[in-house]
Amino acid sequence: MDTENKSSNFSSDIRCSPCLFEGKTNHAIKWCTECQEGLCKDCLDNHRALVSAKKHKVIPMQEYVLTLTHISPSEINTNCADHGRKLELFCPAHDEPVCTICIPEKHRHCENFIPIKEIAEHWKHTEAFQDIQNSLSDTKHNIENIISTCLENKTSLTLGKASKQQDMKALRRKVNEYLDGLEIKMLQNMEERYKDCIKEIDSSLTDIEHYKTDILKLNSEIDCMKNLTSKEKCFLGTRNIENKIIKLKRNLENRMDDMRKFEISVSFDPIFASLRTMTAALGTVQFDKLPMSMEMRDCKHRQAQIPILRPHSTQANTVLSQKQEIAVLPNVQNHLVTGCLILPNDLYLFVHRNGNSLVVQDKTGNVNSTVSISGSPYDVAILDDKHMVISYGSLAYIEVVALSNDQLTKRMPVNGHCSGICCFRGIIYVAVRQKGICTLSMGKNVNILIRCITFDVGYVAASNEKLVYTDSKHRSVHCHDLLGVELWNIMLNDMQCPRGVQIDIRGNILFCDSKSNNVTRVLSDGTGRHILLETSSGLKDPFGLHLDESRKHLLICNLSDGRAFSFNVK
Known part of the structure; x- marks a missing residue:
């Protein structure tokens, strides 16, 4: 409701472009997507009477404002960035929209071009559009899953630290006062290593929270796409969002490759267990970095698991x-x-x-x-x-x-x-x-x-x-x-x-x-x-x-x- 009120207030502030040239300040009630200008009621009638504007698409001002408040116009540019012509065709070979000048310059060997209007006609109801929405949902789920796993790791690491401390104290009670200094030394070492691990986990959480923010923003943008009347913008916008999702997913997977699950373990010198002699150290503290393996959900392959393992050896000795x-x-x-x-x-x-x-x-x-x-x-x-x-x-x-x-x-x-x-x-x-x-x-x-x-x-x-x-x-x-x-x-x-x-x-x-x-x-x-x-x-x-x-x-x-x-x- 707040978004609708903002859109309504914003739309009332947009003036009629032709009137502004004559020094008038009439409010625009419609927006021409071809001319990229607002029109009042009188100018709208004149605009419709022009032969050159017969095929121009005119949309309500609130719909135009809605696209401005959610999506940057540069992200749904309907004109070719290289030639300024309207993007009218889609090249399947390069998976990109093109204008008529692009074809002889960069796509002379391509074939089976598809009109964008033909694709966009039912784009919102296609499997591809649904895949993008599902991909947003799945990526958001994966991010939350990673955050949950990291928080659980922090908890288990804290509990493990406390458990191992108790083990050390139990051993400490069996030896004499001489071990006090060694115990303090070992606890300090553990604390430093523990803080390093927590710091690394928090760093991972910070990065993942950024990914979550990005995916929530894309989720908001994709919701906006459903309300667009311009099918071309919807198609091009969602294609842009899809590319962002792919990039985000790649970055997320790369970040996961660097993430590790920490576990704490302590090994004591056998000498202390027997209480027969003294040594220079009470024991060692080991924090193991283990690969994080978790189920990653994806709308295109829900039964697949993100491959965290390293690639196979590229030996050339196949015989x-x-x-x-x-x-x-x-x-x-x-x-x-x-x-x-x-x-x-x-x-x-x-x-x-x-x-x-x-x-x-x-x-x-x-x-x-x-x-x-x-x-x-x-x-x-x-x-x-x-x-x-x-x-x-x-x-x-x-x-x-x-x-x-x-x-x-x-x-x-x-x-x-x-x-x-x-x-x-x-x-x-x-x-x-x-x-x-x-x-x-x-x-x-x-x-x-x-x-x-x-x-x-x-x-x-x-x-x-x-x-x-x-x-x-x-x-x-x-x-x-x-x-x-x-x-x-x-x-x-x-x-x-x-x-x-x-x-x-x-x-x-x-x-x-x-x-x-x-x-x-x-x-x-x-x-x-x-x-x-x-x-x-x-x-x-x-x-x-x-x-x-x-x-x-x-x-x-x-x-x-x-x-x-x-x-x-x-």
Whole structure:
């Protein structure tokens, strides 16, 4: 109510711009978003009569004032900062709005531009807008969780300090007066170390309180977006807020890397326990800095945990030694094998697109069984010890199938052409064309984790720290954390068509290139690219790539010549 009263008072102070030029001071009742000026009733009628102003948007003064009191105009600038032209299109490749001059200057190789008005028309009701609101809520929750954990650490540290002091006093009563000086010396040492720990915790709390203030401010701004009539401003404003949230979350995660949980412990010299002799010290006080591990909630991946652990070693000594060559369906012609698996029982499973089936073979190549499925499959992954999941390309759905009897358990639509699929900790990650990487789990809705509107056919793999996918159209490999934040990407001239991708035991990335006919390893930080296998190893249009659960055995399948290869990984 206070905000409305302030807006009303402020709006009554804004004068009509055309009248001011004539020396009049009439109050403005409307605001033209194109002319950026207030209009009184008479000037509003004249403005509407102008042919050049027919398409101008006029809003109530209170709505205009509301945007001023909550959001800086510079944050929702509808004009291009470089050229001054109106931002009319959105470039999916660069994830940014552009004007008509930007396209030939900076986006000449981009495609699939989308009119901003088309996006903004229903922006407030989209999943993306809801994601931003949820992200604000989740980040606020995470900040409060961190604060609570720090306060609990202070309490436990204080209680632990008191407990250890009692232990020292109990020991002190068993020795003579000579130990008084040593006790005082040790208590002073403990107090100094304790204060240092409390100081570090308070410093962390101060930083986190700043993040809380920032997130509350963004929360207020996002609430304001709901009341904006200007859909373009709403879209651009919320995009700006989303970028701020991403930056804030990154800063918060970086701050968490530096935070430690303190615990107090005391070790006494065995000599004092026996009371047989004296020593120069009563004991030692140890304050251990332990990594803080807490559940971080995120609207895009609620079951993920912020990876506090350090990155895997980026050693370059991945070595493949070939075990054997397997003939996939030797009695079948017109092979189209787009995926493969090493099953928990060490059998091999191949995705046979032309046959609408999955083929299970043993290590010698004998066909163990053929699983008939509902359509033409694209890729397959192990969900848990009882189920696997299958993607069906243009059929736009995935299916969960029981491993024991090959019976359908659940079918889930993904509303788009779905290609590569993988699973990690019960979460299903699937590449959906024109959307990006989507996540879903049993009984849950589809959520877009990584937006990539121009995303073409690709494969995906996940580990406890990262998510990687290949984009064959743009000849690139991308690495994100489990919250969808991009860590790195590579796009090289000699990389022609990356397909199947996996993450080895060191966190390094393995992917096959169906046109270059090779398998490449990239270090976990996106550097150190090295070709492990080439045509001489039998690769001809390699598509599918899979590491078993131990990540010590690799299976590769060619697309159309009916051959697959297994390797030991060291």
